Amino acid sequence: MRVKKILIGLSTVAAAALMSACSAAGATTGTALPSTLDIPVTSPAAQPADRSAPAASDAPASVPVKEKPVAEKKEMAPGVPCTITAKACVDLSSHQAWLLDNGQITYGPVKTMPGKAGSTTPLGTWKVLSKEKMHLSREFDNAPMPNSVFFYPGVAFHEGSLSKYSNGCVHLSQTSSLKFFNTLEKGDEVQVVK
Known part of the structure; x- marks a missing residue:
């Protein structure tokens, strides 16, 4: 129970620090920020035993790259240096x-x-x-x-x-x-x- 209170206290302090930092940044950019922050708090004892965070080695070796569209190659007209679409x-x-x-x-x-x-x-x-x-x-x-x-x-x-x-x-x-x-x-x- 004592651990839970400490975690809640630390979460509250972290949320307040985050909000004041965001408020200062928002004031310079004119961006409105939410006045409350919903941060779920759980104690280590409340987490299921079989849950494990993925290790860095579980991440894919490379990030998939989105393929660039390939320009459609137009067919050349026979006997001329132009494509079949030319009149x-x-x-x-x-x-x-x-x-x-x-x-x-x-x-x-x-x-x-x-x-x-x-x-x-x-x-x-x-x-x-x-x-x-x-x-x-x-x-x-x-x-x-x-x-x-x-x-x-x-x-x-x-x-x-x-x-x-x-x-x-x-x-x-x-x-x-x-x-x-x-x-x-x-x-x-x-x-x-x-």
Whole structure:
């Protein structure tokens, strides 16, 4: 009985110390803390004999690590350097482009002329943003850009020189630009690779 009173007394002192420490911390952070603390108190004699605390060696050797999600690897379309999800594929290093449907080439390869150094055609996977049959470039003194298919802000497939680099767009022949214009729709995927 005397041991029980001592344990209760020690628990009360510990709880008071803990509450005053928490109150001081709560005052600086503005966090409200409970005014009472429920701490179960049992004497060693009241604990069952078969209860034993797990030893440190009973803990797992390593903490399970949550696996990181693996990026889904997209299937490559046969005969082009793009995936099967692309509707248009541009290879900047070979100056070629293709139109695709479910990974199958429907048109191409056709010759292209991409952006020059300092105004390179952006690499990546994009979506067709808009189409304009006869776009006049405000950036380049109303230069005509027939059959424009914009897939990146300010960058489009369009009819243009196949002997001179562009300012970022993908130049196509008249025939090819018309085919790209008539085939691609807003939201279609365009992949530009090097």
